[in-house]
Amino acid sequence: MPSIIDVQNVSKYYHRGAESIQVLDNISLTIETGQFLALMGPSGSGKSTLLNLIAGLDQADQGRIVVDGLDITRLSETQLANWRAGHVGFIFQFYNLIPVLTALENVELPLMLSRLNRKERREHAQTALALVSLDDRMRHYPRQLSGGQQQRVAIARAIVTDPTLLVADEPTGDLDRNSAEDVLTLLDSLTRDLGKTIVMVTHDPRAARKAHVMKYLEKGLLTDAPQAVVSECV
Amino acid sequence: MRLKLLFRNAFRHKLRTGLTVVGIGVAILAFGLLRTVVSAWYAGVDASSASRLVTRNAISLVFTLPVSYRDKIRSVDGVNRVSYGSWFGGVYINEKNFFANFAVEADNYLSLYPEFILKPEEKTNFLRDRKGCVVGKKLAARFNLSINDTVTLKGTIFPGNWDFVVRAIYAGRDASIDENQFFFHWDYLNETVKKKYARRADQVGFYMIGLKKPETAADTSRAIDHLFKNSYAETLTETEKAFQLSFISMSEAILTVIELVSIVVIVIIMAVAANTMAMSSRERAGEYAVFKTLGFGGRFLVMLIFGESIVIAGLGTGLGMALTYPAARAFRSSLGNFFPVFQVDPETLYLDMAAGMMIACISALFPAWRAVRVRIADGLGRIG
Ligand SMILES: Nc1ncnc2c1ncn2[C@@H]1O[C@H](COP(=O)(O)OP(=O)(O)OP(=O)(O)O)[C@@H](O)[C@H]1O
Ligand SMILES: [Mg+2]
Numbered sequence: 248m249p250s251i252i253d254v255q256n257v258s259k260y261y262h263r264g265a266e267s268i269q270v271l272d273n274i275s276l277t278i279e280t281g282q283f284l285a286l287m288g289p290s291g292s293g294k295s296t297l298l299n300l301i302a303g304l305d306q307a308d309q310g311r312i313v314v315d316g317l318d319i320t321r322l323s324e325t326q327l328a329n330w331r332a333g334h335v336g337f338i339f340q341f342y343n344l345i346p347v348l349t350a351l352e353n354v355e356l357p358l359m360l361s362r363l364n365r366k367e368r369r370e371h372a373q374t375a376l377a378l379v380s381l382d383d384r385m386r387h388y389p390r391q392l393s394g395g396q397q398q399r400v401a402i403a404r405a406i407v408t409d410p411t412l413l414v415a416d417e418p419t420g421d422l423d424r425n426s427a428e429d430v431l432t433l434l435d436s437l438t439r440d441l442g443k444t445i446v447m448v449t450h451d452p453r454a455a456r457k458a459h460v461m462k463y464l465e466k467g468l469l470t471d472a473p474q475a476v477v478s479e480c481v
Numbered sequence: 482m483r484l485k486l487l488f489r490n491a492f493r494h495k496l497r498t499g500l501t502v503v504g505i506g507v508a509i510l511a512f513g514l515l516r517t518v519v520s521a522w523y524a525g526v527d528a529s530s531a532s533r534l535v536t537r538n539a540i541s542l543v544f545t546l547p548v549s550y551r552d553k554i555r556s557v558d559g560v561n562r563v564s565y566g567s568w569f570g571g572v573y574i575n576e577k578n579f580f581a582n583f584a585v586e587a588d589n590y591l592s593l594y595p596e597f598i599l600k601p602e603e604k605t606n607f608l609r610d611r612k613g614c615v616v617g618k619k620l621a622a623r624f625n626l627s628i629n630d631t632v633t634l635k636g637t638i639f640p641g642n643w644d645f646v647v648r649a650i651y652a653g654r655d656a657s658i659d660e661n662q663f664f665f666h667w668d669y670l671n672e673t674v675k676k677k678y679a680r681r682a683d684q685v686g687f688y689m690i691g692l693k694k695p696e697t698a699a700d701t702s703r704a705i706d707h708l709f710k711n712s713y714a715e716t717l718t719e720t721e722k723a724f725q726l727s728f729i730s731m732s733e734a735i736l737t738v739i740e741l742v743s744i745v746v747i748v749i750i751m752a753v754a755a756n757t758m759a760m761s762s763r764e765r766a767g768e769y770a771v772f773k774t775l776g777f778g779g780r781f782l783v784m785l786i787f788g789e790s791i792v793i794a795g796l797g798t799g800l801g802m803a804l805t806y807p808a809a810r811a812f813r814s815s816l817g818n819f820f821p822v823f824q825v826d827p828e829t830l831y832l833d834m835a836a837g838m839m840i841a842c843i844s845a846l847f848p849a850w851r852a853v854r855v856r857i858a859d860g861l862g863r864i865g
Contacts, residue, residue, distance in 0.1 A: 299857075328776045332775060346768075347490055348489075350490045358777060359482060
């Protein structure tokens with residue numbers, strides 16, 4: 248399988264006043280097309296930071312990140328924004344839907360940056376909502392939906408542009424067991440049926456169990472998951 | 482979708498938005514009314530003609546000039562027509578019923594004021610009747626006066642009860658003309674004064690002079706004043722406009738304060754609106770980060786924030802403007818005696834709109850700047 252994401256010797260520092268803190272220390276990682284990767288590690292280990300770099304939300308201080316043949320560390324802020332709009336789908340822990348838009352409008356939102364016309368946008372959004380089994384909740388506002396339903400709307404929003412890469416930061420972190428199960432099944436079918444590449448940060452062993460690959464981040468260093476973690480997930 | 486977004490954003494907090502809209506409305510209303518008060522004050526000046534001069538005693542308005550100056554003034558170059566008159570200062574029934582009343586040489590005076598429109602037959606009747614008077618339309622309405630009614634004024638400068646018969650009612654040519662004045666024949670005043678206080682006879686308070694060409698105002702004024710230099714009653718001649726302004730200059734400080742207050746009101750509401758916008762956009766920092774994550778640029782966020790601000794300020798401004806007219810009407814009916822002309826200028830409405838636009842833009846400026854600048858990871862951090 249060809250690799251779709253190639254993280255090469257990436258370091259990231261945060262500056263707090265005069266002192267600078269190294270959050271990622273010379274990280275390298277390759278992810279293959281269609282792979283479902285779970286990124287684990289203790290709180291504050293830099294998981295979200297790494298995910299943000301891969302998704303083009305933040306800039307690395309050292310190293311290269313090549314996604315689908317494109318070195319995204321060389322893109323300007325605007326170029327990155329355009330690249331994200333076309334290539335990356337985002338799923339967050341707290342869903343991050345726009346509260347004044349209905350489920351359908353939320354899903355339609357990313358398509359406003361595409362060349363589709365209004366009718367096509369609507370159709371794509373409806374298809375995506377049907378895929379997450381929420382076609383009967385299209386006119387609902389986020390506050391009228393349960394957490395699990397909101398997260399499914401967020402997944403529909405993430406896939407509506409047909410991105411090559413999906414990133415998810417603790418997508419089940421705020422959900423009860425059943426809703427989490429639904430969301431994970433959905434993510435699993437996205438890789439299985441649609442061949443999406445997924446990078447997911449999680450603390451949840453059950454979530455990690457769905458992934459094909461597990462990576463472990465601790466104190467800014469990336470390793471394969473330690474045996475203790477793996478056994479917990481099996 | 483963009484419009485939907487910014488409208489829904491504007492009404493997300495109904496109470497907060499409602500209060501802000503009402504606040505802006507009240508501020509715009511106050512702004513409009515204060516401006517109108519100022520322009521009402523200047524109404525007399527604006528209505529005055531540039532082709533009329535006023536000659537008065539050089540010492541002060543309290544002192545008079547002999548009526549014999551009239552022929553000399555008429556012979557000055559550039560002078561077309563001369564009338565004269567005196568401030569009568571009569572009181573109708575009771576001092577609260579204040580209005581301006583003058584004794585004038587009527588024939589020329591009315592010719593000098595084409596902006597007073599009289600029916601021809603009423604004018605003739607007035608000119609023919611020694612005890613006749615002509616009153617403004619609003620004054621007639623205020624005291625329920627009609628043609629041939631008798632009006633008695635109590636003299637203050639010229640003691641006694643003075644009877645007049647309403648022979649004509651004038652209307653202003655346009656809304657800027659004061660329709661609250663009262664004129665009668667100077668001859669009637671003078672005859673009576675001659676009998677009672679002979680020393681005060683044959684004196685006038687002012688000459689009203691019509692020019693052939695307005696451009697000669699300065700030269701003609703100088704020529705008139707030169708004529709009476711070193712006489713026992715020296716003159717001061719100026720344009721009617723300058724003459725009116727000299728009354729206002731006394732209250733100019735107050736007007737400046739009113740104008741200042743009208744601006745302060747706008748500045749205060751600007752701060753309030755800015756606070757509302759800042760509060761809203763602070764709460765939405767996470768959403769703005771989501772928009773950015775999805776690939777929306779800074780321009781989209783700027784549009785969103787300015788749009789919302791314009792919706793709120795626009796509603797407030799509209800409300801304020803809509804209320805300005807009824808408020809001005811109420812104002813006029815209760816204070817009309819002091820402001821003979823109390824009208825909302827179109828200019829005031831343009832200023833309202835400009836002020837509303839300014840409120841919208843200034844209050845959107847900082848939130849937009851912050852939204853554009855915030856790093857996505859930090860913005861998301863507010864939620865995640
Ligand atoms: N904007 C920032 N400025 C300064 N320090 C930051 C910033 N963002 C993150 N950090 C620090 O970087 C480190 C890694 O943060 P990160 O959010 O990547 O951790 P994480 O592994 O996702 O943790 P969690 O599991 O709690 O989400 C933490 O110590 C955090 O305090
Ligand atoms: Mg995290």
